Amino acid sequence: xxxxxxxxxxxxxxxxxxxxxxxxxxxxxxxxxxxxxxxxxxxxxxxxxxxxxxxxxxxxxxxxxxxxxxxxxxxxxxxxxxxxxxxxxxxxxxxxxxxxxxxxxxxxxxxxxxxxxxxxxxxxxxxxxxxxxxxxxxxxxxxxxxxxxxxxxxxxxxxxxxxxxxxxxxxxxxxxxxxxxxxxxxxxxxxxxxxxxxxxxxxxxxxxxxxxxxxxxxxxxxxxxxxxxxxxxxxxxxxxxxxxxxxxxxxxxxxxxxxxxxxxxxxxxxxxxxxxxxxxxxxxxxxxxxxxxxxxxxxxxxxxxxxxxxxxxxxxxxxxxxxxx
Amino acid sequence: xxxxxxxxxxxxxxxxxxxxxxxxxxxxxxxxxxxxxxxxxxxxxxxxxxxxxxxxxxxxxxxxxxxxxxxxxxxxxxxxxxxxxxxxxxxxxxxxxxxxxxxxxxxxxxxxxxxxxxxxxxxxxxxxxxxxxxxxxxxxxxxxxxxxxxxxxxxxxxxxxxxxxxxxxxxxxxxxxxxxxxxxxxxxxxxxxxxxxxxxxxxxxxxxxxxxxxxxxxxxxxxxxxxxxxxxxxxxxxxxxxxxxxxxxxxxxxxxxxxxxxxxxxxxxxxxxxxxxxxxxxxxxxxxxxxxxxxxxxxxxxxxxxxxxxxxxxxxxxxxxxxxx
Numbered sequence: 001x002x003x004x005x006x007x008x009x010x011x012x013x014x015x016x017x018x019x020x021x022x023x024x025x026x027x028x029x030x031x032x033x034x035x036x037x038x039x040x041x042x043x044x045x046x047x048x049x050x051x052x053x054x055x056x057x058x059x060x061x062x063x064x065x066x067x068x069x070x071x072x073x074x075x076x077x078x079x080x081x082x083x084x085x086x087x088x089x090x091x092x093x094x095x096x097x098x099x100x101x102x103x104x105x106x107x108x109x110x111x112x113x114x115x116x117x118x119x120x121x122x123x124x125x126x127x128x129x130x131x132x133x134x135x136x137x138x139x140x141x142x143x144x145x146x147x148x149x150x151x152x153x154x155x156x157x158x159x160x161x162x163x164x165x166x167x168x169x170x171x172x173x174x175x176x177x178x179x180x181x182x183x184x185x186x187x188x189x190x191x192x193x194x195x196x197x198x199x200x201x202x203x204x205x206x207x208x209x210x211x212x213x214x215x216x217x218x219x220x221x222x223x224x225x226x227x228x229x230x231x232x233x234x235x236x237x238x239x240x241x242x243x244x245x246x247x248x249x250x251x252x253x254x255x256x257x258x259x260x261x262x263x264x265x266x267x268x269x270x271x272x273x274x275x276x277x278x279x280x281x282x283x284x285x286x287x288x289x290x291x292x293x294x295x296x297x298x299x300x301x302x303x304x305x306x307x308x309x310x311x312x313x314x315x316x317x318x319x320x321x322x323x324x325x
Numbered sequence: 326x327x328x329x330x331x332x333x334x335x336x337x338x339x340x341x342x343x344x345x346x347x348x349x350x351x352x353x354x355x356x357x358x359x360x361x362x363x364x365x366x367x368x369x370x371x372x373x374x375x376x377x378x379x380x381x382x383x384x385x386x387x388x389x390x391x392x393x394x395x396x397x398x399x400x401x402x403x404x405x406x407x408x409x410x411x412x413x414x415x416x417x418x419x420x421x422x423x424x425x426x427x428x429x430x431x432x433x434x435x436x437x438x439x440x441x442x443x444x445x446x447x448x449x450x451x452x453x454x455x456x457x458x459x460x461x462x463x464x465x466x467x468x469x470x471x472x473x474x475x476x477x478x479x480x481x482x483x484x485x486x487x488x489x490x491x492x493x494x495x496x497x498x499x500x501x502x503x504x505x506x507x508x509x510x511x512x513x514x515x516x517x518x519x520x521x522x523x524x525x526x527x528x529x530x531x532x533x534x535x536x537x538x539x540x541x542x543x544x545x546x547x548x549x550x551x552x553x554x555x556x557x558x559x560x561x562x563x564x565x566x567x568x569x570x571x572x573x574x575x576x577x578x579x580x581x582x583x584x585x586x587x588x589x590x591x592x593x594x595x596x597x598x599x600x601x602x603x604x605x606x607x608x609x610x611x612x613x614x615x616x617x618x619x620x621x622x623x624x625x626x627x628x629x630x631x632x633x634x635x636x637x638x639x640x641x642x643x644x645x646x647x648x649x650x
Contacts, residue, residue, distance in 0.1 A: 050436055076411075083429050086426040100411070107374040
């Protein structure tokens, strides 16, 4: 491997669901487990059928453990749906699909939270049981609930995203509870210290998956005080979202569908930007260091290659010193 | 059929789990749905993994809907165990087996209770969805928790019964909350009125399945004021329990293993007793009207036959008037 790990360097990745988890998986393959902390969006969390569901955390855990369902693109491999069929017979809500195996994760989380454990503790426990090496940390142990103001009124995130399949027109996005929330302690500890080599914002939806974290005042402060470079990987390739409604939402928010809009959104937070080879002509117009590479992660090799490229880019930025930021 | 239903007559059955549900099924086959109310023990109810589980109610619902697992003797037919396997991987509690389909019942109940519906309402809703005709009513909408004082200390009912497989020696049985609980309103309504033809205590464990109900002061009063005969079907056949730890518990409580001890236990509450043909020699020593018949319910025909016999016995007692009681 070209990007051999510098002794002692630690990395932090900020991550949402499926798209971001692909890069998190790549990073987990090229970094020693104790050198990577993955901080995950919890704005999508909700209670459903009495269970605490953390969709992005579960996606990261399932992806990194090798248990994810690559056919469906979400959930667990070999999943079965007896519970959902029985719910249908009972006339219960079936719009949010809970697999029989997946239910065990939610039941365990719900029980442990009810016993007074924090979401960080529960997540670390689940990661350990599933054999996930890197630290997986929720952005906060407090509740931050993403709500979407749409042309159909204000919708809870999962109602908008799953229940209504992201069809309503987005007018504004709010993060209820963010002002009162704090970054999870394990995330704070990962963000400080001279051995932090860099922060990588995964190719997740900036508005839905990264903004919930940035809406927490403590997170803004932590990132503003960073002494290691922060780089973001584009969620847009050729003006289209690789996955999910990023492009649709940008249009609805009146933003141009290009990487410059993503960079603008992250102004002050990132020191470098990774864009896809297909968008290489856009690089010169961006007023920060860029890396042009293949960002489409179709295979595991793509994921590790992009991870290596991000680490190399981050190291070069760091070597150039703070003035590069 | 010999036991044609008298116009307008209504019956109430008091019932625990598997054993009692067999007779309840028989009754449901020989009585019109609107002429039968089945009142079910809820002393076994407990919260597990954040879910409200009502084992006896579910056994009655599954048995009467034809969905019960006749191989296992409990739960749903065609049940799968993906959830339990996943729980095991996560290191969660696996001593109480929750099937993937069964989970939908608990999730629905838990959600509806959290929304402020009563256990009676939830049970009626589930019965309707599962196509159960007769009214199925919890003994109370309030919490009554059976606890067992044993040689290993005081155990919650399911810990004793399922977790420890009824192995600890029983010293006493308590029904926490019973003194403050009231009979469910639908049960009260079923117990009053001139059209009540009789009350049938199913062959459930008197100490574990019927006593929780009798521990509720309002139930004692309702039954003491009865104007229709109450008959009990023996849970003991030839000095042995047909199912479960009845005989073991009687021994531990210092009681003789015979039907006279069952009749003694129900003194003042029953006006007639149904005992098995194998115990016919015991009948003459019992100081109340008896019916000797086959009480072993191996087939559906056994169940309907016993149900018919109980109805006929009840009608004869009623025709004899109150002095027979």
